[in-house]
Amino acid sequence: MGFLKIDKVTKSFGALTVLSETDIAVEEGEFLVLVGPSGCGKSTLLNMIAGLEPVSSGDIVIDGRSMNGVRPADRNIAMVFQSYALYPNMNVAENISFGLEMHGVAKAERDKAIGEVAELLQITHLLKRKPGQLSGGQRQRVAMGRALVRDPDVFLFDEPLSNLDAKLRVDMRTEIKKLHQKLGTTIVYVTHDQIEALTLSTRIAVMFGGHVQQLGTPKEIYDNPANMFVAGFMGSPSMNLFPAKVAVSGGKAVAKIRLADGVTAELPFAGDAMAAHDGRDIVLGIRPEAITDELGADRSSNAVHTINAKVEVTEPAGSDTYVVAELGGEEVTARFRADVEVKPGDVFPFAVNMEKAVAFDPETEMRIR
Template structure:
């Protein structure tokens, strides 16, 4: 049993089921991120934890106690919204302690809690200002302060950074990460941004179509996606997915994929992967951009780097890297090369492919081939 248990929970609106049977157990101090595209059910699940949406079937328990019939105000949770939801007529200090005041906490205790949180979030100089005088990042800190001051069992974040510009989003992401490491609080965080999910979480639940597609650590989800949706959704740039065929040559399994000139690229799988039993099987091969690079930039610790000569379609300098595109299996494939590699569109260039990082999917079911 976890600190927060979601047990076979579903949500339906009439005949439409928007969240299918969901089981997630969250330990105390964990940072779980619910990530997925709009309409996947992640905000619905967060609202069910908060008590803002009723559960159709199943149960949600906090610290072993079922939340069935428990009002949001009695769940000892704190929620940070996308819209900040600050009172414009109150100053920052009043906004932070408003919930404590409504619960009858004496003023000396409110002031002590307010000052402690203001120091933690570095907003003490803003306590007398109104929300209209603050930047977006400052407003988000105030919203977080209002949640922190209550010392709840669980913090719920509903896309809290989506209204911020790109640089401020990165800065606030770092602040939230520091805050979690310092306070060891239990957090459930909703976002559609997979970079936020990978950088913030201790575990990720990738959602699509009302189902949890995969639940695991950031490394597990990134390196070993359960299906093609997870493979394509997580990572930027996303995983390359292209048709290939497994063949067994001299007792070893290889993936064969067509190059732009119609020739086969032969890519041997590592021996321990066991793909020999799938001889002749059509697959979708998945490779992250960092597994496709220039020869000198390849992983020197890997025993399964194989070089193919391929036509360069596009090069995209990106500061610390150069992204280089070619064709495999009739699909555009992007590799992450070193910034100073002398590579140009139109030339044939050696691409080093690390097959230790390759994953294979069934083209019909889109599930991982083990």
């Protein structure tokens, strides 16, 4: 049983069910990220943990105590909002200490807590300023300080970086991760940004349509997606998904793929997992970094195979060049080394690491194992 247990939680608004029988156990000190597109139910779940929304059915338990019917103020949780929610008429120190003051904490104790948190977040020099005098990143640190000073059982973050520019978002990601590593706090973090999910979390719950599609470590989610939604949503660029047909000869399975010129190429599967699926139509999933130029291929793999395909688009990206070709009637993105000379119209050898390939059922969209 986890420190935070979400037990068969359902949320309905009238006849509309936005979250269906969700089960997640979060261990103490874990960093769980709820990720998914808008409307998937992730913010609704966070609001139910916070007590801002009632649970329609099921139970939320924190440190062995059921939260059903418990007011938000009595849950010992702290929430960091997307909008920061700072009081504009108070300075930074007053914003940080406001919750403590409302709980009757003595001034000397409040001042000590403010000093410790300000030093931790490197905002000591900002304590006398008002929110209107702060940058977006500084406001976010103050909002985090207000949460930290309460020493809650669980921190809840609701898309806290979405209002920041790209560079500051990366910087704040690093700061939040360092903070978690230093304090070992239990965090539930909501985002629609899968890069945030992969970089920050110890575990990820990928959500869609009111259901948890997959729950696992970042590596499990990235390398072994449970279905086509997870495969296509997680990763940037996302996993390539294109149709293929399994053919088996002598106990060895290959994926037969139609190229743009009508020729059929064959890519042998690694291992024997697909040997029982002769003649089956599948959707093949391969990440861009597993499709590259021959010299950039993984030298440690014994399952790298080359096919010649026509280049449609090249996208230089500094350290890499993304190369788009057509496989199985779908556009496929490959990740080449930056100095590879390749241009649209070239028929070029693409090295495919089939150790990294996964197969999905085109009807159910579930992983074939």
